[in-house]
Amino acid sequence: MPRSTFTGGFSLSEILIVLAIVGTLAGVGFVFGRQILQGQQNRSAINTVQQSVWQGATAAASRGITAELFRNGRVLQVRNQATS
Secondary structure (H helix, E strand, O other), rough: OOOOOOOOOOOOOHHHHHOOOOOHHHHHHHHHHHHHEEEEEEHHHHHHHHHHHHHHHHHHHOOOOOOOEEOOOOOOEEEEEOOO
């Protein structure tokens, strides 16, 4: 009985090349995923500050006070326009 030669498998070098490509893509995806997550955290912090400012402005307006929020360098300051 003759032996049949089966040539339908993958060689070790082909498997290693595929693993290297998959590993590279996973590494790049991980780096970009962290950057996206950091950007979302920054946007969330900005939204929290904005909501606090709007709540303060609403409370001031309900008391008849007009306030202005401005940035002086790295500091946010509130100025009462009635007393300036």
